[in-house]
Amino acid sequence: MVTFVDINGFEEFTKYTETIDSKGPPVLFYFSGSKLPDGRSWCPDCVEAEPIIKAFLNELKKTVIFAYVDVGDREYWKDKACPFRTDSRTRLMVIPTLIKWNGVQRLEGTQCTKRELLQMLFEEDD
Template sequence: MVAFVDIKGYEDFVKYVESLDINGPPVFVYFSGSKNADGNSWCPDCVEEKYNICNKACPFRTDSRIKLMVIPTLIKWKGVQRLEGSQCNKRELLQMLFEDDE
């Protein structure tokens, strides 16, 4: 079963992943910039597809479980598989990421 969970902020993310069942199904996490009330991204990097996370002290960057360097990023939680930036737009890479678990 697929479940979509919308999480905003590092603290809420940590709470969520710590609540996951280690014997449960695989979890894939998609990191993206959020949008403001106008529907536009607050992050110019996301709009312009520069992809680099600017703040080097960002906890999503410094957390050794995440190591987020690029927006967007899709990772398999508790795994080494990840797609970053424009890789997230490539169908073949997405298929490999999700099929790898079968």
């Protein structure tokens, strides 16, 4: 069973990470550009990856927490001082990025659209 969490911005992300139970289910963070009025991200790669990841999650037969993190608008994200880029816990270079919390596993950019890589990331603990 997948539990979905929506996180908006760096401050909410930081607060959420402080509540993660190390004995609880694995937490995966999906970092994406903020949504435009039409419901799609300003980031074309995020628009491409999101339905693939959601379809994969709908088939997943394990307990995980999937946290969708809105990194902000294009201008904010492109700033080299953006905290999602500079924070040692995230160190994002591109979006979309999918990170398994407290692990080294991550998928970046077009890797997020590859089902076999998603499978490997989600089954790492088995």
